[in-house]
Amino acid sequence: xxxxxxxxxxxxxxxxxxxxxxxxxxxxxxxxxxxxxxxxxxxxxxxxxxxxxxxxxxxxxxxxxxxxxxxxxxxxxxxxxxxxxxxxxxxxxxxxxxxxxxxxxxxxxxxxxxxxxxxxxxxxxxxxxxxxxxxxxxxxxxxxxxxxxxxxxxxxxxxxxxxxxxxxxxxxxxxxxxxxxxxxxxxxxxxxxxxxxxxxxxxxxxxxxxxxxxxxxxxxxxxxxxxxxxxxxxxxxxxxxxxxxxxxxxxxxxxxxxxxxxxxxxxxxxxxxxxxxxxxxxxxxxxxxxxxxxxxxxxxxxxxxxxxxxxxxxxxxxxxxxxxxxxxxxxxxxxxxx
Ligand code: SF4
Numbered sequence: 333x334x335x336x337x338x339x340x341x342x343x344x345x346x347x348x349x350x351x352x353x354x355x356x357x358x359x360x361x362x363x364x365x366x367x368x369x370x371x372x373x374x375x376x377x378x379x380x381x382x383x384x385x386x387x388x389x390x391x392x393x394x395x396x397x398x399x400x401x402x403x404x405x406x407x408x409x410x411x412x413x414x415x416x417x418x419x420x421x422x423x424x425x426x427x428x429x430x431x432x433x434x435x436x437x438x439x440x441x442x443x444x445x446x447x448x449x450x451x452x453x454x455x456x457x458x459x460x461x462x463x464x465x466x467x468x469x470x471x472x473x474x475x476x477x478x479x480x481x482x483x484x485x486x487x488x489x490x491x492x493x494x495x496x497x498x499x500x501x502x503x504x505x506x507x508x509x510x511x512x513x514x515x516x517x518x519x520x521x522x523x524x525x526x527x528x529x530x531x532x533x534x535x536x537x538x539x540x541x542x543x544x545x546x547x548x549x550x551x552x553x554x555x556x557x558x559x560x561x562x563x564x565x566x567x568x569x570x571x572x573x574x575x576x577x578x579x580x581x582x583x584x585x586x587x588x589x590x591x592x593x594x595x596x597x598x599x600x601x602x603x604x605x606x607x608x609x610x611x612x613x614x615x616x617x618x619x620x621x622x623x624x625x626x627x628x629x630x631x632x633x634x635x636x637x638x639x640x641x642x643x644x645x646x647x648x649x650x651x652x653x654x655x656x657x658x659x660x661x662x663x664x665x666x667x668x669x670x
Contacts, residue, residue: 341395344433349373349381349399349449359454360400366488367398377401382430382447389621392448393435403428403453407462411475414611414638416572416604416669420473420506424466426459428452428491429480434512435545437625438573441479443614450480452489460498463505471504483511483530486518493521499528510570514548514556524564529601531568532557534591536583539575543627550587554594561599568601571657572669573608574649575627576641585656592660603661605653606669607646612637 348370354360355374364372375381378401411423430451431441442448453459466472476482476495486492492509499507503526510531519530532553540550548556561567569591574584608627610618618628632639640646650668657666 341391342397344396345370345398346395347371347373347397349375349378349397351375351378351401354400354402354454357402357454359452359456362490363398363400363452363454363488370398375399378451382445382449382451384447387447389442389446389448393442396431396433397449399449399451400454401451402455403458405462407459408466408474411473414609414669415475415478416570416606416667417473418508418602418604418667420471422466422470423473423475424463425475425478426463427479428456428459428476429482429485429489431479432481433484434481434547436512436547437543437545437622438575438608438610438618438627440610440614440618442621443610443617444479450485452485456491456494463498464502467502467505471506473506473508475508475510477508477510481511481513482509483513483515483518486513486515492518496522496525496528499525503527508568512544512547512553514552516556516559519556519560519565520563524566526566529566529568530557530560531570531604533570533572534587535575536577536580536587538577538579538583543575543625550590554591558595561596566601567599569603571603571605571653574605574653575608576630576645576649577627580649581652584653588653588656588660597660600661600665602665602667603657604667604669605650605657607641607649609638609640609646609669612639615639 345367350372352374378399381399408424408426411417411425417423482491495507499505505527507528508531512533535544537550557567612634633642654666654668
């Protein structure tokens with residue numbers, strides 16, 4: 333999109349759609365206080381807007397609106413086998429928000445949802461209740477920032493803080509907050525909790541520059557991680573997805589070397605890595621939205637309804653990452669997706 337077209341678009345969150353039944357919810361009121369100039373549109377159900385047919389996803393992404401809604405059951409989902417469970421048998425995820433302010437070309441969200449607008453479910457207490465029930469008998473490992481980037485939204489949302497406060501009451505709950513954000517301003521106000529893991533996705537310079545539109549640079553993320561480690565946050569590094577690009581070995585090698593020249597390896601909880609994979613149905617939509625993107629138009633191979641790199645290539649990527657990571661991190665702390 334050229335600069336002129338961009339200027340003609342509304343600024344982000346120029347319109348905020350609010351379900352009529354949650355208009356007085358405290359989280360709605362708090363979120364709205366951050367956007368006094370936005371136009372409010374009252375709606376019956378968020379899907380009336382979010383699931384409309386013939387939406388222009390790329391255009392919406394350039395000028396995202398916000399939808400405030402009530403989360404209806406299910407409040408918590410079983411973790412996908414495509415995601416790393418870090419050895420946790422009871423692996424779940426919750427999505428108190430959908431969609432992201434960043435625009436990574438390989439992001440599965442653009443294949444999963446018909447709209448690029450951001451949905452925030454304001455009734456976080458209902459998700460908490462459900463997680464509380466799950467915790468009655470056995471420990472739970474819960475990822476809270478898969479379908480969005482909660483830390484990037486923290487300035488107006490405050491959900492990272494609320495999850496941390498919630499986790500404090502449940503020692504048998506482990507929360508993972510996945511992010512590409514470098515939003516230290518929000519993090520520095522929060523107290524680290526033993527059972528809350530801040531998990532940064534790290535990408536090599538080339539992938540960030542070409543394909544992670546709007547996301548903080550690798551160095552900005554590393555600097556934020558450095559501060560998080562110094563403050564005592566449980567911190568995870570995720571080299572996932574690893575993308576096959578020209579010169580990938582040098583790119584990822586440089587990334588890992590840079591990281592461990594800046595960060596104290598001994599303070600890192602663990603690391604994960606995994607080559608790019610995506611459900612077939614999602615990739616079809618993603619290619620429709622981004623026909624120009626070389627990384628998602630790669631000739632992947634379908635295996636059990638999942639597109640992966642051709643045989644041998646995924647293993648090569650994973651093996652290489654494992655090899656360069658084990659120079660810095662004990663092997664038992666390295667999780668490779670298979
Ligand atoms: S940061 Fe994550 S959730 Fe956001 S666009 Fe990129 S891949 Fe998707």
